[in-house]
Amino acid sequence: MFDSLQERLGTVFEGLKGRGALSEKDVDQALREVRLALLEADVALPVVKQFVADVRERAVGQEVTKSVTPGQQVVKIVHDRLTEMLGGEHAEIELTTEPPTPIMLVGLQGSGKTTSTAKLAKYFQDKQRKKVLMASLDVRRPAAQDQLRTLGAQIGVTVLENVQGEPPKAIAKRAKREATLQGYDIVLLDTAGRLAIDDELMNEIVEVRDAAEPAETLLVADSMTGQDAVTTAQKFHEGVGVTGIVLTRVDGDARGGAALSMRAVTGQPIKMMGTGEKVDALEPFHPERIANRILG
Numbered sequence: 001m002f003d004s005l006q007e008r009l010g011t012v013f014e015g016l017k018g019r020g021a022l023s024e025k026d027v028d029q030a031l032r033e034v035r036l037a038l039l040e041a042d043v044a045l046p047v048v049k050q051f052v053a054d055v056r057e058r059a060v061g062q063e064v065t066k067s068v069t070p071g072q073q074v075v076k077i078v079h080d081r082l083t084e085m086l087g088g089e090h091a092e093i094e095l096t097t098e099p100p101t102p103i104m105l106v107g108l109q110g111s112g113k114t115t116s117t118a119k120l121a122k123y124f125q126d127k128q129r130k131k132v133l134m135a136s137l138d139v140r141r142p143a144a145q146d147q148l149r150t151l152g153a154q155i156g157v158t159v160l161e162n163v164q165g166e167p168p169k170a171i172a173k174r175a176k177r178e179a180t181l182q183g184y185d186i187v188l189l190d191t192a193g194r195l196a197i198d199d200e201l202m203n204e205i206v207e208v209r210d211a212a213e214p215a216e217t218l219l220v221a222d223s224m225t226g227q228d229a230v231t232t233a234q235k236f237h238e239g240v241g242v243t244g245i246v247l248t249r250v251d252g253d254a255r256g257g258a259a260l261s262m263r264a265v266t267g268q269p270i271k272m273m274g275t276g277e278k279v280d281a282l283e284p285f286h287p288e289r290i291a292n293r294i295l296g
């Protein structure tokens with residue numbers, strides 16, 4: 001993950017580490033490289049600008065030219081800022097004190113939403129010993145319902161039966177009711193996925209949200225789609241108000257720009273990341289570790 005950014009910054013910092021003292025010109029030279037590296041990593045331009053400006057301000061404020069190890073100083077500032085930009089601390093998925101906790105997953109078709117629903121169910125079941133119920137709200141795509149049912153059977157998690165003609169918001173209410181009656185801890189709502197965001201989809205998800213009152217609205221976004229994923233995140237956040245992001249296909253993300261931009265653009269944390277096709281390929285997202293990996 002993040003190979004090219006890591007390599008790029010690695011080269012820049014090798015140069016910095018080799019110098020005894022840094023002039024302001026050197027800092028700017030380094031930051032030009034950082035800027036290029038981030039742009040090449042597909043980080044959104046306004047985010048890059050903000051990042052570079054922040055780092056420059058901090059570097060100059062710390063009188064880098066007089067520092068004993070100026071290269072390491074700049075590396076630390078870049079590292080800290082990257083960690084902050086990725087969200088700072090790891091953000092947990094919030095569970096309500098009174099079960100069941102409704103969690104709604106939203107995202108474009110193909111983003112990995114249904115797979116992530118099952119991965120999350122398995123995660124809560126295996127790692128936190130929670131009793132999880134899943135429900136498919138994609139009434140127009142029977143294939144999506146079948147997929148969730150198949151995954152549910154695979155991981156041993158119950159999937160709410162779909163009733164012909166029942167609208168999504170009614171399914172969401174029934175899922176919650178069922179979860180309460182049957183003593184489930186968590187109810188995962190896999191909302192409809194479409195190839196593009198339109199008003200109809202957004203209205204439907206808003207209705208589901210109002211009916212389910214989820215503790216978390218998690219946006220599932222494909223890291224491989226770079227800037228498109230960032231635009232999608234922005235639209236979903238404006239439309240329904242997401243509380244966290246599940247970043248998928250991190251196993252295939254060589255550039256990392258989506259991860260860096262997404263938090264900055266939505267202001268919402270990346271909580272989990274998908275690292276493969278298998279149902280157990282889901283990990284908590286740790287900003288500091290990711291920043292370390294980026295810097296190498």
Ligand code: GDP
Binds near residue numbers: 111281
């Ligand atoms: P949905 O249309 O958003 O529900 O997407 P799916 O859950 O059906 O996922 C689409 C494809 O992406 C499937 O083939 C998944 O196996 C695959 N997928 C989902 N998450 C990941 C991930 O983190 N890594 C990899 N490599 N593949 C993933």
